[in-house]
Amino acid sequence: MSKIEAEIVKKPKEDTLVKRIARTLVACAALYVFITLLFTLGDLLQMVGQNKDSRNMEYGKARYEQVISEGVPEFYYVYSAEEMAENAELKEVKLFYFPAPSGDTEKFAVVLPGGGYFECNTEKVAFPTAAKLNELGYSAFVLQYRYGTAAKNGAPYAPVQDLGTALQYIFRHAGNTAGKFFNVDTENYAIYGFSAGGNLAGLFGSKELGYARYGLPKPGSLTLVYPWININEDIPLTGNPWQEAVQGVSQLIGNYFLLGSLSPTEYQKLAVCVQNHVTPDYPKTYIVHGDNDFVVPYETNSMVMVKALQQNNVQNVLQIAPGANHGFGLGIGTSAEGWVEKSVEFWLS
Numbered sequence: 318m319s320k321i322e323a324e325i326v327k328k329p330k331e332d333t334l335v336k337r338i339a340r341t342l343v344a345c346a347a348l349y350v351f352i353t354l355l356f357t358l359g360d361l362l363q364m365v366g367q368n369k370d371s372r373n374m375e376y377g378k379a380r381y382e383q384v385i386s387e388g389v390p391e392f393y394y395v396y397s398a399e400e401m402a403e404n405a406e407l408k409e410v411k412l413f414y415f416p417a418p419s420g421d422t423e424k425f426a427v428v429l430p431g432g433g434y435f436e437c438n439t440e441k442v443a444f445p446t447a448a449k450l451n452e453l454g455y456s457a458f459v460l461q462y463r464y465g466t467a468a469k470n471g472a473p474y475a476p477v478q479d480l481g482t483a484l485q486y487i488f489r490h491a492g493n494t495a496g497k498f499f500n501v502d503t504e505n506y507a508i509y510g511f512s513a514g515g516n517l518a519g520l521f522g523s524k525e526l527g528y529a530r531y532g533l534p535k536p537g538s539l540t541l542v543y544p545w546i547n548i549n550e551d552i553p554l555t556g557n558p559w560q561e562a563v564q565g566v567s568q569l570i571g572n573y574f575l576l577g578s579l580s581p582t583e584y585q586k587l588a589v590c591v592q593n594h595v596t597p598d599y600p601k602t603y604i605v606h607g608d609n610d611f612v613v614p615y616e617t618n619s620m621v622m623v624k625a626l627q628q629n630n631v632q633n634v635l636q637i638a639p640g641a642n643h644g645f646g647l648g649i650g651t652s653a654e655g656w657v658e659k660s661v662e663f664w665l666s
Contacts, residue, residue, distance in 0.1 A: 345520055368441075371653075372646030377444030377546035378413065380451060389414055392461075397481070406472075408477045413439070413459040414485065415447040416500060422493060425456040425501040426664075427484065430656060431512025431545075433567060434476065437464045442542075442646035445564075449647060449657045456501045458487060462517070473576050473622040474526065476517050480508075481531030488533065505537030507664045512613060512643070513542025513571070516573050519591030519622070522621035523598045526588075538664035540603045542656070543610055544645055546618040548572070549586040567612070592625040603663045605648075605656040607641025634663055 383392055392411040394401065399619045401407045417423040428450075430443040447457035462466075462479040463472070472478070510518030519528035520540050529535075548571045563618045572581050575589055578653070587593050594619050604622060606615035619635060626633040638653035 340555050367642050368644045371649045371651050373445050374441060374443055377448045380448035381444050384415055395483045404553050409463050411461040412483050415451050415457040417454060417456045419450055422500050422502050423456050424505060426450055426507040426509055427458045427460055429460055429510040429514030429517050430513045434513045435465050436568050437461050441541050445647050446509060451492045453661055477520055477526055480521050484533050485490045485531055487554050507538045508536050509540045511542045513545050515541040516591060524595035536600045538659050540660040543606050543613055546591045546622045595625040595629050597629045599631045602626055603660045605636040605653055607638045609640050610643040612643040
């Protein structure tokens, strides 16, 4: 057999070996992807199961129905009829009032739902928190801000504008005299924000984007619950491509619905990250976050915020809830349970 004939005979065997190696590598990669998918689905199922019990939505709904039965309107529009006629999206902005049960003039908090800026989980976590604040003796407001389409329709930072307008509305109508239908004390008010609502609360705590722009006093306290602080973080390599994909998609959604762009400028990307707005006169801040949160990991969000607060000597508390996942609301039955009481104590300290 000639040398050429020998090479022809040997080549198919070599090709077969290469194909076997390639198939093995593909199979290993597929197995790895499948296993990490199972881990991700496990975390997702744990989160869904946790939230079903921990939020206590019935408690919030019952309190809301009670205040309606006592004559409180279902909600208030914070924009004028003229403004809403000019821009129909402003009708989406609704303010729900949960007055203190005592009937006395009490301090108030505004509660901001989460939802990644593409939805607003008003009844899931905000109503129960408002009800809990009532139970502790304080008035509360829940703000349904614009979400989903506002930014891409030419209104970047629309939720921040809605919060500023809502607080202006509360301040105009605070008191118990004629024409003052919110019986609240405007001194030392607090803002509570969940997830994307935590981002919104954090941005409003800055002079540049928040309270000062709307002629309002600085909040007495911010409470940020599993807050989405660092929207445009460098996504850490966790070894789980599915969880990394969740965070990547979240970034795209946040930028799109808050800024109106899937490819914002570097300045815009930095501007929606709350830690970049912390200064020495930033409001004191209470943070609670679960250490099993794969949607908004505490290491790249709350820990980043705490570092910024500490560097600027701003009073802060970080409560890490072992085993808790994203979206726990009141945290009933989790290690986060009782955080509302602790945050109120911090607010009034």
